[in-house]
Amino acid sequence: MIDIYNMSVLIVDDMENMSKSIRGMMKVLDYGKKFKFAANGREAWNILKKEPTDILITDWNMPVMTGVELLELIREDRQLRDMPVIMITAEANREIVAEAAEADIDSYLLKPLTVKTLGDRVSNIVEKANNPPPMIKHLRQAIQYEEAGNIDGAIEEAYQAMASDTFSSRPARELGYFYFKKGDLQNAEKFYIKAAKMNKLDVIAFHRLGELYLQKNDVENAIKFLDRAMNISPRHVSRGVSFGKILVQKNMKDKAINVFKKVINLTDDPLTLREDIAGFCMENEMYKYAADLLAFIVDQVPSRHDLILKIGHIYERLHDHEKAIHYLSQAENLMNEDVDIKISLAKIFMSLGQMFRAETKLRDVLELDPRNGEAKDLLRQNL
Template structure:
């Protein structure tokens, strides 16, 4: 591929800290790099820049930790698009922890730069990255050919090129990972599994291969093996717990609740500050019959975001299902005070009082329902039982 000189490039600088963006831009200008400069405060805004056909970006320098869309989430979007996938991407991290490196490598980051850094370091890293792109090693050339052949529908040719890539660098996990993916796409699962196993033998941090092996094990009904692979993937890269969430959904479908609970608890430990995830997990656990876990997830979501008081309805339902009638009724009463015309909520509350042997309270709640919805049969049945 043709690569411009750094002086002719348009740079996109992505960082949620204004001073850091200005600092990187100043360094680039000092080096006489950059024709045009664009800035974004997070990956979401950066992706919008990249979708604008009137803007051409030749080089991206992005922070890892950012709100809304992180650096690796942005990288994933970029690598998934034919239009943007070949843009050089330099990831900036406060520290190159194992999980960050593994996560970025999974999406084929071109290079890392650890904060703090000086102009000379930035210069060296950009030159090194561009030189590697201009003069790719044989393994990269074969993998590029493999990708093009796959896109043309020539799966056999793509596999042949991936095999050449593996022969060119037998120590790299990437060719074997690609071979595994291609064989899986072709439906040759035995060969795919063998390739993914070779990938993790060469790189114990190859998250993608662990994930793929987990999927294969699950399809073969080897649940314990699947959990083992998914657990290892999350140990390496806990931020990619969405894969485990999908796995838990499959376990629910198989009615393997104990295994699903193991997976969800593992995810919850890593998603400490992700409120959206906790809400989703609570709903999944409630639907799947893991009521105590659902209550825990809903509590944490409400605690983390005061605007999610609407979850009290689901929290109350989970507590009732878990046998915590008194606490569940208390939560539902509070929710009903905020949503006094929510018939479904009031029915739950009335039933809770019936379970607790408190017919008078149940009757009062049923009467409230009847005033809102005079034709409600459940409210009528509750009132008849309480008479």
């Protein structure tokens, strides 16, 4: 049981004045005895793993780790998953509502906060934590059964959860999940569809339907439902990347690029994500888009000599001689003793009929490596 007056509260916000304001309101309400603070989700997670905490009040958008990413960690942790959470956001739109449902947030508040709205939310989530409704009790028991390997017991609890709350899509969605784990794809599909019809913002139901249809090799329906999930909640970066990769594998590359662009704009680490996507695109012969992604990184981080060389080789493969020469020449200036770059340039010059330039590069190679057989062969061809 949580004692609302003596509870431990963790407040997470990257704005120190906002954290102090929330603590001030809580003191006016006389709610909470111990207050802890974190500037982002990662700091908060470290505190939660070390120190007992009764409730969490967190901002939505923060650097390093967002509030939603923190919530995903909490809901996946056996010790912390039932912790009451209030999310604070400056905006309310369909994406926010969908993410709130997906992360299983107990309540969310719009800025600017007032003592009354904060007090109402805190008292409400503490009451629900102390006296959870039947649906929540049954779903928690279902999860325990699932973790113990008793899928039939989990299914029975999910049915009872659905009977106790006929308006929530969550019990139907969880029934679909348990049937999916059991290998009963027919019933899994039935209950996922039921959840999706009950709540058109139940992004988890749409995403799981997409995964189910992929397993059934029904590509058309898989793409349809994964696309729906992406449109409802485009902020979920890993889901967006996975969806984009599926589109590539189904040869829907233009649509995949649009998805990749969307998720890149949403991530907190766009350069790393660009490089990861570029690697995938190169493996799947999407060379031009891969080059564009890598070129953006080089513009931001000019010291990435390896990427300059990689872009040069991409354009070499694409037979775009002008751009290949541009990037390979840059790479040569930065890595002047790399004979492979010089040989690549020599081959391009030879293909363009620029024999003098080709010969110059090949002689440079032989100065560095007098026994280089490839350079000798090319030089004989050139002469």
